[in-house]
Amino acid sequence: MTDTTPPNDTPPGFPATHPDSAETRIANILKSEQDGQGSNVLSFAALESVSVRNGHAHVSLATSRDNASRVEPLRPRVEAAITNLPGITGATLSFTSHRPATPPAANATPQGGGHRPFNLGGKKRNATSRHAPETLLPGVKAVIAVASGKGGVGKSTTAVNLAAGLAQAGMKTGLLDADIYGPSLPRMLGRNTRPEVVDGTILPIEAWGLKSMSIGYLVDENQAMIWRGPMVMGALTQFLGEVEWGELDVLVIDMPPGTGDAQLTLAQKLGHKLAIGGAVIVSTPQDIALLDARRGVAMFEKMETPILGVVENMSYFCCPNCNHRTELFGHGGAKTEAEKMGVPFLAEIPLLADIRASGDEGTPIILSAPESEAAHAYNRLAHAVMRSLSPEISQKAPS
Numbered sequence: 001m002t003d004t005t006p007p008n009d010t011p012p013g014f015p016a017t018h019p020d021s022a023e024t025r026i027a028n029i030l031k032s033e034q035d036g037q038g039s040n041v042l043s044f045a046a047l048e049s050v051s052v053r054n055g056h057a058h059v060s061l062a063t064s065r066d067n068a069s070r071v072e073p074l075r076p077r078v079e080a081a082i083t084n085l086p087g088i089t090g091a092t093l094s095f096t097s098h099r100p101a102t103p104p105a106a107n108a109t110p111q112g113g114g115h116r117p118f119n120l121g122g123k124k125r126n127a128t129s130r131h132a133p134e135t136l137l138p139g140v141k142a143v144i145a146v147a148s149g150k151g152g153v154g155k156s157t158t159a160v161n162l163a164a165g166l167a168q169a170g171m172k173t174g175l176l177d178a179d180i181y182g183p184s185l186p187r188m189l190g191r192n193t194r195p196e197v198v199d200g201t202i203l204p205i206e207a208w209g210l211k212s213m214s215i216g217y218l219v220d221e222n223q224a225m226i227w228r229g230p231m232v233m234g235a236l237t238q239f240l241g242e243v244e245w246g247e248l249d250v251l252v253i254d255m256p257p258g259t260g261d262a263q264l265t266l267a268q269k270l271g272h273k274l275a276i277g278g279a280v281i282v283s284t285p286q287d288i289a290l291l292d293a294r295r296g297v298a299m300f301e302k303m304e305t306p307i308l309g310v311v312e313n314m315s316y317f318c319c320p321n322c323n324h325r326t327e328l329f330g331h332g333g334a335k336t337e338a339e340k341m342g343v344p345f346l347a348e349i350p351l352l353a354d355i356r357a358s359g360d361e362g363t364p365i366i367l368s369a370p371e372s373e374a375a376h377a378y379n380r381l382a383h384a385v386m387r388s389l390s391p392e393i394s395q396k397a398p399s
């Protein structure tokens with residue numbers, strides 16, 4: 001469906017100048033929703049902008065860092081109230097913090113509100129040319145984007161084990177956690193160190209034979225939650241342009257879930273490297289997830305990114321005692337769907353408590369239990385991915 005609604009427009013029935021405009025009604029909601037101390041939202045946050053696109057309202061509020069924690073618990077209620085307005089089908093509240101936050105690393109400081117959240121000090125660089133797409137990741141041969149049409153399908157777990165599998169097979173591998181709002185890499189890799197900044201460049205954290213980077217290494221968990229879009233994109237761009245990735249055969253990127261602006265922008269920025277690598281779409285067998293997977297595939301196809309294939313996660317349950325295999329959600333949905341979409345089916349990963357436990361303990365299961373059913377499944381995935389890469393990259397893949 002074509003979007004005929006201009007950005008920053010009001011929905012049908014809300015002329016912008018009218019007292020009943022979307023902005024006025026949203027401001028009224030913000031004035032009426034109170035926190036536990038009886039203060040309304042607009043008493044400690046300023047309404048920066050309202051835009052409505054295709055019925056979805058994006059509301060940006062400016063607040064101090066201290067007050068951000070007061071707004072956050074109100075978010076679901078406010079978003080629900082805005083969604084109830086006529087002509088509005090959904091709402092997203094984002095916050096801008098106007099005070100600089102805790103330094104993420106010894107000499108790396110988030111700037112707050114800017115498009116380059118980390119001031120890395122060191123030599124003055126030409127940020128424009130350094131961040132121009134063609135100059136990004138100069139030593140990286142290929143990028144593999146691990147994506148999913150929706151959250152919670154096991155994308156990060158898949159990305160971590162895929163990256164560890166590629167490293168184990170002899171490829172020089174990096175792993176970037178691009179999920180700014182829900183970084184899981186530090187936990188899954190068992191690393192909680194602040195990266196060093198040397199000469200204006202962030203050094204990646206080494207873990208399990210991988211070079212890794214995540215917003216979770218740099219800022220406190222709740223801090224990135226209050227970032228608005230441009231800061232998120234700024235952080236991602238810095239991760240691509242200002243991390244010392246060095247020479248890598250592949251950089252695996254754990255993409256943010258979904259198919260919104262951040263995903264599109266990343267895919268655009270990485271077009272030249274993704275053309276040599278490609279996208280891996282993670283799905284669970286349930287129909288709804290498959291619909292979302294289709295959206296993921298469509299997004300990369302639109303960007304002319306090669307689709308390396310689809311992975312079915314939580315595909316079947318394997319009893320740890322008797323090894324009996326149970327198809328919990330009906331088997332083969334993702335494979336059939338991949339065939340219909342004309343993209344390769346890469347692997348099916350079982351649903352296993354040990355996979356979750358290994359992730360929580362900080363060692364990818366492909367390394368902690370190399371003889372397990374799960375490790376074999378992830379190895380099949382890594383080898384399938386290697387085989388689908390171009391020969392110059394995948395020469396280390398077993399035939």
Ligand SMILES: Nc1ncnc2c1ncn2[C@@H]1O[C@H](COP(=O)(O)OP(=O)(O)OP(=O)(O)O)[C@@H](O)[C@H]1O
Pocket residue numbers: 148150151152153154155156157158179182184257313314349350351352353354355356357359360
């Ligand atoms: N095959 C599996 N078997 C058992 N548990 C799994 C499996 N895959 C993922 N999980 C668990 O499911 C939860 C969600 O996984 P993960 O964080 O990888 O998903 P995600 O798609 O990256 O989520 P988000 O969209 O929130 O980033 C985690 O607790 C993880 O350990």
